[in-house]
Amino acid sequence: MTRTLGILLAAAACMARPGALTAQGTLAVAVAGAAEAWMQHRVRDLIEGSDTVRLRIPGLAASSAVRPGQAVRLLEEYLKEAEELGFSLRGIRHVAADHAYAEFGRRFQVRGTSDVREETVFLGYRQLSGAWRLREVRIAP
DSSP states (O other): OOHHHHHHHHHHHHHSOTTOSSSOOSHHHHHHHHHHHHHTTOHHHHHTTOSOBEEEOTTSOOOOOBOHHHHHHHHHHHHTTEEEEEEEEEEEEEEETTEEEEEEEEEEEETTSOOEEEEEEEEEEEEETTEEEEEEEEEEO
């Protein structure tokens, strides 16, 4: 775990309610909670509070925004054969005052194999009513 991610996770532990990523007011806390949810494959926690999510994941045609329930099912299907080895925050970029992306480096092993794979995961956020909500998941090999 990188030092930056460790600091963000500590902040999340101090400021967030367990299991709820939507009540957080700062982007850093939302990103830390999302990283923890991803590592544990708690996709419902990752998506919670979003009204729609745009998915761009390997093996799935680029989507327009989908409802949370559909986003959860699609991400769970994508993650189900993976054992997470690392999910390191590379950076957070604001593209507008209420819109930002967190970039992660993901390392995982496909269950039943010795193959270790790496990919880049971008989580797009929008600030709505004071809370940062996940709006996009983009995965690049």
